[in-house]
Amino acid sequence: MTTFSESQLLDAYRRMRTIRDFEERIHAENTTGDIPGFVHLYAGQEAIATGVCIHLSEKDYIGSTHRGHGHCIAKLCDVKGMMKEIFGKQGGLCAGKGGSMHIADLSQGMLGANAIVGGNPPLAVGAALTAKTKKTRHCAVSFTGDGGSNQGTTFEAMNMAVVLKLPVLFVVENNGYGEGTGADYAVGSRDIAGRAAGFGMPAVRVDGTDFFAVAEAAGEAIERARNGGGPSAIEAVALRFYGHYEGDPQTYRSAEELKRIREEGDCMKIFRARVTGEGTLTEAQLDAIDAEVAELIEEAVAEARAADYPPVSELTTDVYVSY
Amino acid sequence: MAKKTIREAINEALRQEMARDPDVIIIGEDVSGGAGGSGEEDAYGGVMGVTKGLIGEFGRERVIDTPISESAIMGAAAGAATTGLRPVAELMFVDFVGVCFDQIMNQAAKFRYMFGGKARTPMVLRTMIGAGFRAAAQHSQSLYHLFTAVPGLKCVIPSNAYDAKGLMIQAIRDDDPVIFFEHKALYDIADDVPDEAYTIPFGEANFTRDGDDVTIVAFSRMVHIANEVADKLGREGVSVEVLDPRTSSPLDTDSILESVEKTGRLVIVDESAARCGLAGDIAGMVAQEGFEFLRAPIRQVTVPHTPVPFAPTLEDAYIPSPAKVETAVRQLLEARPRRMSA
Ligand SMILES: Cc1ncc(C[n+]2csc(CCOP(=O)(O)OP(=O)(O)O)c2C)c(N)n1
Ligand SMILES: [Mg+2]
Numbered sequence: 001m002t003t004f005s006e007s008q009l010l011d012a013y014r015r016m017r018t019i020r021d022f023e024e025r026i027h028a029e030n031t032t033g034d035i036p037g038f039v040h041l042y043a044g045q046e047a048i049a050t051g052v053c054i055h056l057s058e059k060d061y062i063g064s065t066h067r068g069h070g071h072c073i074a075k076l077c078d079v080k081g082m083m084k085e086i087f088g089k090q091g092g093l094c095a096g097k098g099g100s101m102h103i104a105d106l107s108q109g110m111l112g113a114n115a116i117v118g119g120n121p122p123l124a125v126g127a128a129l130t131a132k133t134k135k136t137r138h139c140a141v142s143f144t145g146d147g148g149s150n151q152g153t154t155f156e157a158m159n160m161a162v163v164l165k166l167p168v169l170f171v172v173e174n175n176g177y178g179e180g181t182g183a184d185y186a187v188g189s190r191d192i193a194g195r196a197a198g199f200g201m202p203a204v205r206v207d208g209t210d211f212f213a214v215a216e217a218a219g220e221a222i223e224r225a226r227n228g229g230g231p232s233a234i235e236a237v238a239l240r241f242y243g244h245y246e247g248d249p250q251t252y253r254s255a256e257e258l259k260r261i262r263e264e265g266d267c268m269k270i271f272r273a274r275v276t277g278e279g280t281l282t283e284a285q286l287d288a289i290d291a292e293v294a295e296l297i298e299e300a301v302a303e304a305r306a307a308d309y310p311p312v313s314e315l316t317t318d319v320y321v322s323y
Numbered sequence: 324m325a326k327k328t329i330r331e332a333i334n335e336a337l338r339q340e341m342a343r344d345p346d347v348i349i350i351g352e353d354v355s356g357g358a359g360g361s362g363e364e365d366a367y368g369g370v371m372g373v374t375k376g377l378i379g380e381f382g383r384e385r386v387i388d389t390p391i392s393e394s395a396i397m398g399a400a401a402g403a404a405t406t407g408l409r410p411v412a413e414l415m416f417v418d419f420v421g422v423c424f425d426q427i428m429n430q431a432a433k434f435r436y437m438f439g440g441k442a443r444t445p446m447v448l449r450t451m452i453g454a455g456f457r458a459a460a461q462h463s464q465s466l467y468h469l470f471t472a473v474p475g476l477k478c479v480i481p482s483n484a485y486d487a488k489g490l491m492i493q494a495i496r497d498d499d500p501v502i503f504f505e506h507k508a509l510y511d512i513a514d515d516v517p518d519e520a521y522t523i524p525f526g527e528a529n530f531t532r533d534g535d536d537v538t539i540v541a542f543s544r545m546v547h548i549a550n551e552v553a554d555k556l557g558r559e560g561v562s563v564e565v566l567d568p569r570t571s572s573p574l575d576t577d578s579i580l581e582s583v584e585k586t587g588r589l590v591i592v593d594e595s596a597a598r599c600g601l602a603g604d605i606a607g608m609v610a611q612e613g614f615e616f617l618r619a620p621i622r623q624v625t626v627p628h629t630p631v632p633f634a635p636t637l638e639d640a641y642i643p644s645p646a647k648v649e650t651a652v653r654q655l656l657e658a659r660p661r662r663m664s665a
Contacts (some may be wrong), residue, residue: 036635037457052530088457088634098405099459099633115461117391117420150390153422178391179352182359186390252357309636319629 002219009281010289012054012211013271016046017293018079019070024295027085029031030246034110036088039100042070044241048173049074051214052141055222061140063120063184066101068113071143084302089307096310097318104185118151120144121170125157128168134284139167139225147158149192158233162200167225169218170196170233173208175240178248181250196233209267212274239265270296327516328511332484333373336491337411339520347495348398349374350387351413356418358388369452370415371510383661389591395422397448401431401500404446405473409495414450417466417504431500432475439500443498453506453544453630454642455596468595470502471604472572477525478572482546484514486569489523496522504545533664534562537652538582541567541606545643549592552648563652571601579605580613587618590657591641597628619658622651
């Protein structure tokens with residue numbers, strides 16, 4: 001079993017707490033009407049992005065989804081730049097041109113949130129191809145959903161990664177739904193890990209509300225990838241707290257389910273109980289992080305609100321590198 | 324006759340055709356919603372609610388929620404259409420065509436010709452276009468020009484509820500693959516829409532404003548912008564004709580040429596693309612077929628040659644605005660008539 005140092009655990013908790021607070025704040029801010037467009041919140045799934053990204057450096061790449069805020073934060077993208085991007089402001093990580101569904105920071109190894117379901121698995125394969133060709137020992141991770149796992153691009157990416165023996169990890173976050181359609185209905189075999197295994201790679205299903213379970217499986221897969229052992233897959237199960245998008249009435253879910261998720265499936269509570277129970281971290285240490293994160297989010301929102309929208313002259317820039 | 328929104332008009336067209344013809348089915352992601360969930364069925368009825376209520380009436384056998392697998396959805400619709408059904412498939416946002424264009428472009432569109440006239444592929448592909456929702460680069464495009472470029476596909480781009488209903492019924496009854504483009508900013512626009520089923524033939528433009536000085540050709544949401552400009556300039560005594568072709572394939576070239584013959588001036592307003600889009604296509608046609616009618620250069624008011632930006636300031640500047648259309652019209656009126664050779 002992997003053991004984590006105190007500083008690693010504090011780091012993991014900080015990332016998870018930042019994601020949770022970020023998302024809950026956006027949930028609140030969104031009601032003011034000042035956040036343009038669609039936002040899809042990651043709350044409830046923090047342990048997955050964190051359990052994976054805790055093993056990565058900024059030289060390793062991740063590909064993300066429309067529900068990408070958590071992946072960005074876990075990959076240590078600048079939180080203030082993210083907030084500005086979501087508000088569509090200057091100084092945003094994508095200069096306000098991308099928005100919530102396209103946050104990217106290549107300098108942090110973040111290949112972009114992606115508004116096309118199934119858009120990123122082939123891209124992560126490409127990042128892994130770079131790593132393999134250049135013999136960097138870096139790796140790539142593709143985050144996809146249960147819904148995205150049904151997309152042909154995902155199948156193709158998985159098979160090709162096996163064929164080319166690439167250092168890539170496919171993380172399929174099974175949060176029970178793709179929009180309003182249940183994974184139990186849309187995934188024919190009801191076994192995403194099994195399906196990935198069918199392509200010829202090691203694949204496991206883990207409890208996505210348990211940081212330690214995710215981190216254990218991811219650590220092994222990433223180690224294997226770095227050592228030339230080829231791709232792996234992890235199906236991590238954790239239900240999302242909020243709707244598919246902000247404003248989703250969620251009538252496809254029962255009230256009991258929503259209540260149960262928060263009571264039994266809250267990765268923050270589960271993490272806190274475990275580390276304090278084992279005595280590896282103290283309540284005071286965790287509370288201190290909570291306070292620091294709260295302050296960071298407060299500042300991020302204030303700065304995003306105060307920033308200007310990009311000037312119209314930006315409309316036609318950056319279509320090409322050279323003109 | 325009641326006022327109905329475009330959303331309601333399309334829903335009514337689907338309901339009436341499904342009741343009339345048991346071969347009509349609906350297939351797509353969350354066209355009902357709620358399958359395999361812990362809550363209610365028909366939770367979405369399509370992300371814009373256009374297919375809401377149909378599952379209650381026609382059941383899961385005919386209102387089919389799918390996995391997120393657009394190639395399989397489009398291909399299944401094409402395959403079912405050639406073998407006896409009349410599927411209405413949904414591609415939630417036209418931007419998603421990137422993952423499934425083969426089944427539309429190389430399969431559905433080509434069967435008839437490639438098989439020597441033997442196949443019929445009576446499918447409808449409903450899809451959503453349009454900027455203005457801050458939905459950013461991968462959820463805001465108006466890619467009807469891509470489909471219009473493909474022989475074998477018919478393309479319907481309605482601008483109002485009356486047309487949407489009649490054109491949808493026509494599309495379902497048509498024996499060719501029809502792509503039906505719904506603008507996300509127009510769903511709540513209401514019009515008088517007859518309760519009974521009716522059809523509107525493809526390839527017949529609708530004149531939404533009559534005028535003598537300048538012709539504006541526009542599709543979908545841009546028709547409303549053209550009408551706004553026509554009304555404003557009309558108060559100043561400038562007479563603007565607005566022509567909504569309603570379908571880009573087939574295209575009512577006769578009506579466009581007739582109008583340009585009368586006015587001698589043409590502005591085309593198009594949300595599809597600055598390059599190789601519908602505006603360029605129509606401008607080329609008029610330059611070739613109606614050159615002698617023109618008293619001024621043709622003006623194209625299009626989106627810029629950029630992806631759709633997210634920031635509100637940028638997206639607002641991206642979309643052809645009434646101000647830009649008005650400027651184009653005024654420029655044509657100020658342009659000196661071309662000197663004709665004797
Ligand atoms: C190619 C494509 N098809 C459909 C959509 C619309 N859409 C956006 S998110 C989503 C559900 C994705 O489900 P899942 O992969 O499980 O991710 P989750 O939302 O649960 O995080 C759908 C259908 C899309 N963006 N792209
Ligand atoms: Mg999901």
